[in-house]
Amino acid sequence: MAVVLPAVVEELLSEMAAAVQESARSTGPRSLKFLFGSSATQALDLVDRQSITLISSPSGRRVYQVLGSSGKTYTCLASCHYCSCPAFAFSVLRKSDSILCKHLLAVYLSQVMRTCQQLSVSDKQLTDILLMEKKQEA
Amino acid sequence: MAETLRRVLTKGGAAWSGEENTPAAGPPLLLLGTPGSGKTALLFAAALEAAGEGQGPVLFLTRRPLQSMPRGTGTTLDPMRLQKIRFQYPPSTRELFRLLCSAHEAPGPAPSLLLLDGLEEYLAEDPEPQEAAYLIALLLDTAAHFSHRLGPGRDCGLMVALQTQEEADSGDVLHLALLQRYFPAQCWLQPDAPGPGEHGLRACLEPGGLGPRTEWWVTFRSDGEMMIAPWPTQAGDPSSGKGSSSGGQP
Numbered sequence: 001m002a003v004v005l006p007a008v009v010e011e012l013l014s015e016m017a018a019a020v021q022e023s024a025r026s027t028g029p030r031s032l033k034f035l036f037g038s039s040a041t042q043a044l045d046l047v048d049r050q051s052i053t054l055i056s057s058p059s060g061r062r063v064y065q066v067l068g069s070s071g072k073t074y075t076c077l078a079s080c081h082y083c084s085c086p087a088f089a090f091s092v093l094r095k096s097d098s099i100l101c102k103h104l105l106a107v108y109l110s111q112v113m114r115t116c117q118q119l120s121v122s123d124k125q126l127t128d129i130l131l132m133e134k135k136q137e138a
Numbered sequence: 139m140a141e142t143l144r145r146v147l148t149k150g151g152a153a154w155s156g157e158e159n160t161p162a163a164g165p166p167l168l169l170l171g172t173p174g175s176g177k178t179a180l181l182f183a184a185a186l187e188a189a190g191e192g193q194g195p196v197l198f199l200t201r202r203p204l205q206s207m208p209r210g211t212g213t214t215l216d217p218m219r220l221q222k223i224r225f226q227y228p229p230s231t232r233e234l235f236r237l238l239c240s241a242h243e244a245p246g247p248a249p250s251l252l253l254l255d256g257l258e259e260y261l262a263e264d265p266e267p268q269e270a271a272y273l274i275a276l277l278l279d280t281a282a283h284f285s286h287r288l289g290p291g292r293d294c295g296l297m298v299a300l301q302t303q304e305e306a307d308s309g310d311v312l313h314l315a316l317l318q319r320y321f322p323a324q325c326w327l328q329p330d331a332p333g334p335g336e337h338g339l340r341a342c343l344e345p346g347g348l349g350p351r352t353e354w355w356v357t358f359r360s361d362g363e364m365m366i367a368p369w370p371t372q373a374g375d376p377s378s379g380k381g382s383s384s385g386g387q388p
Contacts, residue, residue, distance in 0.1 A: 059242035061283045079282035080320065082275035089268040123243045130239035133272055 013112045042069070043105035052106055052116040054078075057126040064116075065129075066103040075133050076107045084133050142251065142295050143167055143325060144343060146180070146187045147354045147366055165346050166278060166296040168317050171327030176339050176356055177299040178204065179364055180327070181253050184297055188251040189219040194288060195247060196223045199234070200255040203227060224249070231263040231273070238276040241283060248287035252280060254298045261313050270313055274320050322346030327356070332370045340369060 046052060051067040064076040066083075074085045081104060082088070088101040100108070110116040121129070141164030171177050182204075185196045203225070228234040254277065261270050277296060284294035300317065303310065318324065323346040330340035338357035345351075353369035 057242065059283070060286050061242035061279075077275050077279045080275050080278040082271060082279075084268070084272070089271070127240040127243060130276070131235065 013108055039100070039102040039105055042102040043109055045069075046102065046106035047109050047113065047115065050115075050117055052110045053119050054110075054116050055119045055121055055126065055129060057121050057123045059123050059126070061123075061126055063126065063129060064107045066106055068103065074103050075129070076104055078107070141345075142184050142188055143169075143180070143297065144345070144352070146183045147341060147343065147352075164295065165322045166281065166298070166320070167323040167325060168321035169297060169299040169325050169327065170302050170314075171299075171339075172302055172304060172329070175327040175329065176341075176358070176364070177301070177327060178255055179358070180325075180341070180356075181255055181297060181299050183364060185223050185251065185253055186216070186219050188295065189222040190216065194222075194250040194294075196251045196253065197249040198223055198225050198253045198255070199237070200225070200227060201229065201259050228260075231260045231269075234260050235273065235276065238273075238280045241280045248284040249294060250284075250288065250292070251295045251297070252277070252284065253296075257298050257300045257317075258302075258310075258313075267312060267316060270316055271320075274317060278320060331355070341366075 046066060046069075049067075053065045053067075054062060055065060056062040062078050064078055066074050066076060068074055068085065074083055076083045081100065083101050083103045085101055085103055088104070107116075144164070169177050169180060178200075181198070185198055189196050226237065228237050260273065264270065264273070277298060281294045281296035285292065288294060298317075298321070300314075302314070323344060325341060325343045327339050327341050329337070331337050332355055338355055341354045341356050343352050343354075355367045355369050357365045359365060
């Protein structure tokens with residue numbers, strides 16, 4: 001990624017992934033929950049429910065989409081910290097008291113655990129997906 | 139990008155015969171300064187620097203064609219390097235979004251450097267922080283995609299210039315905080331001079347944790363040539379601002 005996660009976060013994500021894979025589902029590392037609060041549990045839920053999709057095109061460019069609990073789909077950029085959800089805008093950008101929203105956390109967890117849906121689209125379709133975020137706000 | 143800029147600033151102030159094989163561009167860099175502080179000239183110098191390294195083309199995005207070609211730090215502009223700089227002029231924020239979102243569709247070799255001048259004009263159109271964040275994130279994502287296309291061991295650098303005002307309003311402050319989250323390296327340009335009776339700009343490069351802060355003294359000759367010298371550590375004793383061609387070797 002162009003923006004590197006702090007080493008401590010990376011380590012915790014790996015620990016988390018290991019714990020989940022051991023199917024000790026209900027006892028995820030407390031440290032992760034301490035850092036991320038309820039986002040950690042919600043992020044694990046999202047991974048569990050296969051809510052994360054990695055969309056890629058022949059160009060090699062990729063983007064993540066996460067199906068939120070509300071039924072709304074959010075777009076997360078794989079290369080840097082960005083999510084289109086309101087929580088990201090508010091908590092992360094304004095208040096700066098959260099490191100990641102639950103969707104981004106879910107994306108990183110699914111990367112570490114290598115579990116997410118995959119979808120291949122054409123280059124043109126990927127452009128439209130990226131652009132759609134702009135149009136929604138307009 | 140911070141590394142490329144550091145090379146521009148370092149080379150411009152001394153006869154350089156060092157290694158030309160310059161691998162990494164460094165982290166994305168934000169160039170900040172008030173109007174007329176030389177941001178465009180420095181962006182252009184970085185473009186020339188990157189274009190001379192035998193790497194891919196350079197993509198230079200700006201709202202309007204440059205009024206006049208900045209002179210860079212060499213006495214002549216190398217046409218071979220100039221040819222490798224592709225200019226595009228997205229006239230609106232919407233068009234800039236379109237350009238970035240479709241960057242993976244563009245044919246031809248991926249650029250090794252992506253430059254954007256005048257980010258403040260594009261941000262001004264969409265004051266919503268989420269929009270601004272998406273635009274900035276897309277810039278990073280586009281550079282990351284180009285890096286991917288360039289292959290292992292090669293990176294596409296990213297350098298963005300933002301005009302600041304003497305007195306920032308709340309919107310500016312918000313955008314700046316946003317940008318500082320996404321751009322680990324920053325370079326500030328401000329009118330300053332090492333001694334009385336002198337003029338010029340102080341360029342202060344913060345490489346974002348990868349090295350110490352370094353400062354240079356930038357002046358422009360009457361013919362537009364940019365002269366760069368290390369910022370003197372003792373006031374009143376500036377090193378002679380001799381201009382030498384930066385990376386003029388083919």
